[in-house]
Amino acid sequence: MNGRNGEPGGSGEPLETGEALEPGEALEPGERRIGTREAARLLGVKPSTVYAYVSRGQLTSRRDPVGRSSSFDAREVEALALRSRREAAGPSASTASAGELSVRTALTLIESDRYYFRGVDAVELASRHPYEEVAEWLWTGTLVRGARFTAPPESLAAARRAVAALPEHSGPIDRLRVAVAAAAVADPLRFDLSAPSVLGSARSLIPTLVGALPEVGPAQWGGDGRLTRQLWPRLSALDPDPDALAVLDLALALLTDHDLAASTLAVRVAASARAHPYAVVSAGLGALEGPLHGAAGRLAHRMLVEVLERGGAAPVVAEYLRAGRRVPGLGHRLYAGEDPRATALFARLEPLAQAGPALGAAREVAGVMARHGRGLHPNVDLALAVLTVSCGMAPEAGETVFAVARTAGWIAHALEEYGERPLRMRPSGQYHGPRPPQPLP
CATH class of the missing domain: 1.10.580.10 (Citrate Synthase, domain 1)
Known part of the structure; x- marks a missing residue:
């Protein structure tokens, strides 16, 4: 799917970089989508900050092909919220030190x-x-x-x-x-x-x-x-x-x-x-x-x-x-x-x-x-x-x-x-x- 830049969000939402769910495209098994307000609540931030996470590549959003709203993968939002809480608590709250980058790989x-x-x-x-x-x-x-x-x-x-x-x-x-x-x-x-x-x-x-x-x-x-x-x-x-x-x-x-x-x-x-x-x-x-x-x-x-x-x-x-x-x-x-x-x-x-x-x-x-x-x-x-x-x-x-x-x-x-x-x-x-x-x- 191609990302789309500069599309206005519904209800006065700011510009975002997201992925549209194309007509006929199914959700992944077990995938749960949530709206902007619910994502903001889980993250403890304002709705505008949710789109800042999107623009930085920390979250992925999808545009509703019919309406003007956006949705987010609930598991991705919850993972970001957990990382944010660990970073706020300091290095002792996680095995990785603050700011350390971890990348999933099946190679070595x-x-x-x-x-x-x-x-x-x-x-x-x-x-x-x-x-x-x-x-x-x-x-x-x-x-x-x-x-x-x-x-x-x-x-x-x-x-x-x-x-x-x-x-x-x-x-x-x-x-x-x-x-x-x-x-x-x-x-x-x-x-x-x-x-x-x-x-x-x-x-x-x-x-x-x-x-x-x-x-x-x-x-x-x-x-x-x-x-x-x-x-x-x-x-x-x-x-x-x-x-x-x-x-x-x-x-x-x-x-x-x-x-x-x-x-x-x-x-x-x-x-x-x-x-x-x-x-x-x-x-x-x-x-x-x-x-x-x-x-x-x-x-x-x-x-x-x-x-x-x-x-x-x-x-x-x-x-x-x-x-x-x-x-x-x-x-x-x-x-x-x-x-x-x-x-x-x-x-x-x-x-x-x-x-x-x-x-x-x-x-x-x-x-x-x-x-x-x-x-x-x-x-x-x-x-x-x-x-x-x-x-x-x-x-x-x-x-x-x-x-x-x-x-x-x-x-x-x-x-x-x-x-x-x-x-x-x-x-x-x-x-x-x-x-x-x-x-x-």
Whole structure:
């Protein structure tokens, strides 16, 4: 249903943004509609304030197709009233602190130092299935055996031309953002937000992003069309060793989603405004480029290189601590123990001969911190750094792996958000400026 703006309400009601109940449209099972006055009574506000909630996206109204009145979902009004009472009572009245945003999702659950994709252990799933199949599971809840993603020639050519025009010093996120914009322009169906269309865009966008990145080594993609083989020559000049390729594929699958990280929240806000899938991926890349989100892998890579060059972790860790800097690659706010993604990657890296020095350096860093009573365990950034260092990749390679992998998760969250009420991601600001009226400057 399309929202309608600027229609006058009955009985002197103010302008509103609502949804009309079309002729012949049935109510949902168990749905109870109430009028404006009843909604105002439940909320403890004036009728005009009810429409302020509507304009902010906190309530949804429907216009009577015959009369001039509006109606509201009673359960939605009651939920808003409950939230308002909890916020007025303070943080002790709710498990969530005041102002904390909570978003319903059926994609990823994190609990007891494990995480799950649609209820399935994510580490087990990623260990047994390639990235493309894990992405399909996250998108549809169906495991598609042998899934492959193919870049349309027109989109790939447009993305490559756009990326080639960037300065040589451009970083991987710069290139990916430009590639997404070029691919969007090449897709005339990008504004179709139906699930089949969004999934079609996702299956073509991810290989387009990979194919638009410049090659740093000989392209040895093999004949199976796997995304990992397409990505490898964009990360490393070394031959794509099968065991190393398997670790890279595992990293992609493990990083597909991880609940509401900052970039994923940005994606859901964009999808709430009904931005097309290319735009929501751009929003995710924009947040990922922040130094507090996407740069951790690069920092961990450089730390491991320094440990290897200096022959030990102790002097390197000491310098970080003396400078008041956080040692990268350690600790995660969602896990009390070791990040399960790091555990899985370390186990897969163990048999790789070329990973031995970097793996030893990572363990030494964790050991030094443990001996000093810092209860921080390795996280996925440290494990990614072992992969990138041992396979001759650049420091920013971890960012590339993260961004490509997480694109699938961003699309999954966009699909979920497209099924929710539009513009619901609209928190209310708490004004702290000078009270009006103030003199003109």
